[in-house]
Amino acid sequence: MSAASSRFRSAVRDLRPRGHAWWIIAGACIAGVLLFLVLWLGGRTPPAEQIDIATPAPSASPSAALPAPLPASELGASGIEYPPPPPAPVAPPAPAAVTPPTPAEMPPDAATAVDTTQRAPRAISTPSPNYPRASLRRGEAGEVLLRIHVGADGRPGAIDIVRSSEHRRLDQAAVAAVRRWRFEPALRDGRAVPGEVQVPVAFAPEVR
Numbered sequence: 102m103s104a105a106s107s108r109f110r111s112a113v114r115d116l117r118p119r120g121h122a123w124w125i126i127a128g129a130c131i132a133g134v135l136l137f138l139v140l141w142l143g144g145r146t147p148p149a150e151q152i153d154i155a156t157p158a159p160s161a162s163p164s165a166a167l168p169a170p171l172p173a174s175e176l177g178a179s180g181i182e183y184p185p186p187p188p189a190p191v192a193p194p195a196p197a198a199v200t201p202p203t204p205a206e207m208p209p210d211a212a213t214a215v216d217t218t219q220r221a222p223r224a225i226s227t228p229s230p231n232y233p234r235a236s237l238r239r240g241e242a243g244e245v246l247l248r249i250h251v252g253a254d255g256r257p258g259a260i261d262i263v264r265s266s267e268h269r270r271l272d273q274a275a276v277a278a279v280r281r282w283r284f285e286p287a288l289r290d291g292r293a294v295p296g297e298v299q300v301p302v303a304f305a306p307e308v309r
Contacts, residue, residue, distance in 0.1 A: 245303075
């Protein structure tokens with residue numbers, strides 16, 4: 102038995118591949134596996150006649166799907182119906198110009214009534230003021246503006262200096278001269294009433 106076993110083992114050793122034979126065997130195994138995979142995957146692909154490819158349904162005719170357009174008179178440009186615009190406001194007519202009556206058109210009695218029933222005091226006697234000698238020697242000149250309160254009898258009452266001549270002697274001479282003046286009194290509704298009036302009194306050395 103031992104001799105037969107030894108011969109069997111010796112024969113097995115002689116049959117084992119050596120060197121590059123192992124690489125050839127490994128490559129053959131890998132190729133066989135790849136071939137098996139290719140054949141297996143190819144057998145799972147369904148036949149061409151079994152693949153159902155959905156085809157799109159034919160679209161309806163564009164002319165049949167769109168509704169008929171509405172008349173342009175009923176819809177606006179955007180397809181929305183708007184109410185008609187309100188009428189434009191009408192400006193009121195301009196009032197006629199009223200022309201005041203001319204003096205020729207006014208009744209003569211009305212013009213006379215205005216002059217005789219309403220009037221400010223009016224001077225009727227105006228003696229000239231005395232030019233002070235000292236002012237003449239010094240060449241003083243100027244104008245005095247006076248406010249005169251005239252009574253209902255036409256005589257001056259209080260006298261106010263509204264604007265001075267810048268010379269005291271000339272102001273006093275103007276007040277003294279106006280006190281001698283006489284006036285027609287102011288009238289209101291045809292009756293004499295107290296009133297006031299402003300008068301200027303001028304002093305110039307060359308004119309006396």
